[in-house]
Amino acid sequence: NAGVTQTPKFQVLKTGQSMTLQCAQDMNHEYMSWYRQDPGMGLRLIHYSVGAGITDQGEVPNGYNVSRSTTEDFPLRLLSAAPSQTSVYFCASSRRGDSTDTQYFGPGTRLTVL
Amino acid sequence: AQSVAQPEDQVNVAEGNPLTVKCTYSVSGNPYLFWYVQYPNRGLQFLLKYITGDNLVKGSYGFEAEFNKSQTSFHLKKPSALVSDSALYFCAVRTSGNTGKLIFGQGTTLQVKP
Numbered sequence: 001n002a003g004v005t006q007t008p009k010f011q012v013l014k015t016g017q018s019m020t021l022q023c024a025q026d027m028n029h030e031y032m033s034w035y036r037q038d039p040g041m042g043l044r045l046i047h048y049s050v051g052a053g054i055t056d057q058g059e060v061p062n063g064y065n066v067s068r069s070t071t072e073d074f075p076l077r078l079l080s081a082a083p084s085q086t087s088v089y090f091c092a093s094s095r096r097g098d099s100t101d102t103q104y105f106g107p108g109t110r111l112t113v114l
Numbered sequence: 115a116q117s118v119a120q121p122e123d124q125v126n127v128a129e130g131n132p133l134t135v136k137c138t139y140s141v142s143g144n145p146y147l148f149w150y151v152q153y154p155n156r157g158l159q160f161l162l163k164y165i166t167g168d169n170l171v172k173g174s175y176g177f178e179a180e181f182n183k184s185q186t187s188f189h190l191k192k193p194s195a196l197v198s199d200s201a202l203y204f205c206a207v208r209t210s211g212n213t214g215k216l217i218f219g220q221g222t223t224l225q226v227k228p
Binding site for chain 2 (some may be wrong): 043
């Protein structure tokens, strides 16, 4: 299994540009989520999904959209990038959304918005 | 509100000495606690978790953590530190009914010197 994969690894955008961060998992996990990591703030949840066709907002959802058309994929869209969205983005998945399940993380996407 | 605190931004320890990385939590209900490690320019790797049962949890790479309900703590420990243990460590918590949402501490950098 490849586990959780993310593309691209690095991206530079100009303010106002849009882009999609890709996330895929091959473990047949129902639960997937997106976090952003900023220095001194740990990881903060952006959006999550408990299964195909179901998404919900996390702690910091503004400026981001998600969809879950398949079990495997969970893309994160930035509609109009802002410098405040400069961060490292991690996708994670777990077998279910149960609180006891371990979440497995992808390698991350480092995004810079100029 | 649920929260996790890692009171030390950085912990320095000499190779071969025991190490402790501290974590305290505040939740309503039963806590499910996790430790993750992040090596430079990598994603988060799962180390261990406490769900129920024995308060001493053993995990990967010789790490262990002790759950203390009265002190609401979940400190990460290792009897003998290695230089290769140098990394960023995150404590996280979930509660029952809090579907999928991991609440992270801000992270502690561990530096192990030869």
